[in-house]
Amino acid sequence: KATMLRTLLYTVNSLLQQRRYQAALAVVKGFRNGAVYGAKIRAPHALVMTFLFRSGSLREKLKAIVRATYTHSRNLAYFVFTYKGLLALQSRMQGKKIPFHSFLAACIGGWLVFGENNNINSQINMYLLSRILFGLSRLAVEKGYIPEPKQDPFPLFAALVWGIVLWLFEYHRHTLQPSLQSSMTYLYDDSNVWHDVSDFLVYNKRPATNQS
DSSP states (O other): OHHHHHHHHHHHHHHHTOGGGHHHHHHHHHHHHHHHHHHHHHHHHHHHHHHHHOOSOHHHHHHHHHHHHHHHHHHHHHHHHHHHHHHHHHHHHHSSOOHHHHHHHHHHHHHHHHOSOSHHHHHHHHHHHHHHHHHHHHHHHHTTSSOOOSSOOHHHHHHHHHHHHHHHHHHOGGGSOHHHHHHHIIIIIGGGOOSSTIIIIIOSSOOOOOOO
16 A cells, blocks of 8 residues: 555656646646635634624534635635636637736636625625725826825825725615624624623623523
8 A cells, every 4th residue: 555655646746747737737726725725714714703793503603614614715716726727728829828818817717706796705805806906006106197195195095994984884884794794883882882890891792691
């Protein structure tokens, strides 16, 4: 068995060194990295958010954590696989790589994988939206499309972000994502309610007591 295993490892390692298979192997490793990275970043987030804000039994909470982690990991793996596969296909067909290849491959992958409107995809898409707005703003300055600010615009940006999100929370709460609503309810609504020191400092809400 040990000899067979060494032979198998040697064969696999030899295959991985073949440059003619590099594009295909990169797609496979991209799938692997997408699955691992998705699980790494979703599992801790799901664990914290579930035990902070979700009601139900321990079994139900653990199932919710596993389900969210699996969905995020699967979707990211599928997207990376699709994106890199389409990128390699376009490059092979045209004989070179051009910027539009990345845009088109990612558009198709985004449509197929992240186009379903659910909580996980919504969080990922909104996370990316905030990043690309920053990136496009910086690119616009670098290309000269807009003048470089004379002062740091970050304080104004922060003021607008917080002003708008709290206005939405107070007066149009239903427009915000459920997880953001839960976080802001904990911070701004629950802090208005207490009965004694137990739910003023120790707990957020008074622990349930059994009444006979």
